Amino acid sequence: MADLHLPGTLTPLFPGLPRRLDIEAATVGGAIEELERRWPGLFDRLCEPGPSLRTHIHVYVDRERASLATPLEARSRVDVIAAISGG
Amino acid sequence: MPKTLLLVGTRKGAFLLESDADRRDWNLRGPYCEAWQVYHAVHDAVTGAIYAAAASEWHGSAVWRSNDLGETWTHSSEGISYGEDSERKISKASTLAARNGRVLVGVEAPGIFESKDGGETFSLLTTLAGQPGSEAWDDPANQPPGHLGISAIAFDKENDSRFWAIVQGVGLFETTDDATSWTPRNRGLRADWPRPHEEVGFCVHKVVRSDDKRLYQQNHVGMHRSDDDGHTWTEITEGLPTEFGFAAAAHPHDRDTFYVVPLAPLHGRTMPDGKATVWQTKDAGSSWKPLRKGLPQEGAHLGVLREAMAIDTYDVPGLYFGTSTGQLFASNDEGGSWSAIASYLPPISSVEVAILD
Numbered sequence: 001m002a003d004l005h006l007p008g009t010l011t012p013l014f015p016g017l018p019r020r021l022d023i024e025a026a027t028v029g030g031a032i033e034e035l036e037r038r039w040p041g042l043f044d045r046l047c048e049p050g051p052s053l054r055t056h057i058h059v060y061v062d063r064e065r066a067s068l069a070t071p072l073e074a075r076s077r078v079d080v081i082a083a084i085s086g087g
Numbered sequence: 088m089p090k091t092l093l094l095v096g097t098r099k100g101a102f103l104l105e106s107d108a109d110r111r112d113w114n115l116r117g118p119y120c121e122a123w124q125v126y127h128a129v130h131d132a133v134t135g136a137i138y139a140a141a142a143s144e145w146h147g148s149a150v151w152r153s154n155d156l157g158e159t160w161t162h163s164s165e166g167i168s169y170g171e172d173s174e175r176k177i178s179k180a181s182t183l184a185a186r187n188g189r190v191l192v193g194v195e196a197p198g199i200f201e202s203k204d205g206g207e208t209f210s211l212l213t214t215l216a217g218q219p220g221s222e223a224w225d226d227p228a229n230q231p232p233g234h235l236g237i238s239a240i241a242f243d244k245e246n247d248s249r250f251w252a253i254v255q256g257v258g259l260f261e262t263t264d265d266a267t268s269w270t271p272r273n274r275g276l277r278a279d280w281p282r283p284h285e286e287v288g289f290c291v292h293k294v295v296r297s298d299d300k301r302l303y304q305q306n307h308v309g310m311h312r313s314d315d316d317g318h319t320w321t322e323i324t325e326g327l328p329t330e331f332g333f334a335a336a337a338h339p340h341d342r343d344t345f346y347v348v349p350l351a352p353l354h355g356r357t358m359p360d361g362k363a364t365v366w367q368t369k370d371a372g373s374s375w376k377p378l379r380k381g382l383p384q385e386g387a388h389l390g391v392l393r394e395a396m397a398i399d400t401y402d403v404p405g406l407y408f409g410t411s412t413g414q415l416f417a418s419n420d421e422g423g424s425w426s427a428i429a430s431y432l433p434p435i436s437s438v439e440v441a442i443l444d
Contacts, residue, residue: 007145009121009143009145009146012121013121013146013162040165041162041163041164044146044147045143045146049168049169049170049171049172049176051171054147056144056145057145057146082146083145
């Protein structure tokens with residue numbers, strides 16, 4: 001189970017979505033697809049067509065910058081960050 | 088007694104203001120839509136739903152909806168995409184039109200999506216492909232900052248298969264067969280720049296319908312009127328302080344009365360001389376009169392964007408406009424006098440009004 005942490009801008013959009021949850025997935029993309037299965041529409045909020053991560057959505061796996069293809073280990077920590085931008 | 092509802096789209100969410108039919112005292116609620124930038128918020132008179140076209144810098148574009156006048160909201164972007172393999176990307180949901188439960192969403196890159204299930208899912212209706220020069224619409228060199236793509240959609244009053252769409256910086260188009268085919272409606276408009284195609288290349292900011300045959304238009308270069316359903320246009324700028332502006336509103340009961348907010352051209356785009364003024368014609372553009380009573384007349388360098396003015400349909404209509412610095416002004420006497428009903432909102436993108444029985 002990966003230890004997934006989500007940004008505070010995301011959770012108000014989907015009732016019941018917690019800031020932190022355990023998730024079983026082989027890659028970052030797989031983790032987001034699992035979130036989509038549980039909270040339909042969530043994939044669009046993190047990813048663009050392609051698919052790829054949205055420009056200002058950054059993902060780190062065990063503190064290393066990651067992409068959708070980045071593999072997850074059983075005890076990986078995954079941080080999804082809404083990058084600081086705008087005003 | 089009917090209730091008057093103002094829907095205000097801002098850079099930081101949607102706001103709602105409620106009043107009674109007197110339209111003197113207003114109750115402000117919001118922000119809604121998780122403070123996403125709301126480009127346009129509208130009300131469907133038949134279903135009672137509110138829709139808001141919005142985009143988040145982090146989470147992309149979506150259409151928010153509320154079926155209980157703003158008490159609860161949800162959002163969807165399901166189907167608002169040109170596809171996984173397309174080079175066309177959607178930067179924002181720019182504009183909305185809602186009619187009888189059907190929702191049309193104009194987006195950038197230019198295209199219109201529709202929902203037939205109350206905003207839960209969407210499908211691509213048209214990209215207006217095949218119009219002159221449309222192959223270059225996505226070229227960043229042809230797009231000004233903040234490009235809206237489809238900047239407005241307006242239904243015909245009677246026929247739901249007929250509507251107009253503005254492609255920003257390109258022109259006005261009409262469909263009479265539910266977007267199967269489109270016709271440019273720009274003849275007679277002025278353009279002070281070279282155009283490779285005769286029928287397009289015009290900077291149409293706002294088009295409002297007056298009656299069955301008449302349309303008014305605020306253009307980048309001049310005010311215009313059409314008395315033949317947009318087939319031809321005549322310039323009616325003379326008498327206005329500038330030819331530039333965005334917002335416009337047509338009187339619901341008098342086809343000759345029309346309102347506009349002229350702005351300084353070029354990059355300033357604020358009210359001339361710092362005097363907040365709405366201009367009114369009561370003779371279809373032959374003459375213009377400034378409406379200033381109650382509006383700030385000193386140091387008021389206010390901008391008003393293309394969807395940020397609205398008029399209601401009471402016997403004595405009320406007018407409303409919001410500024411790009413967050414002031415919201417209202418008149419309950421056809422523009423004769425004004426008051427600020429909100430002064431510290433985020434920058435305002437759109438103002439719409441609905442009368443709820």
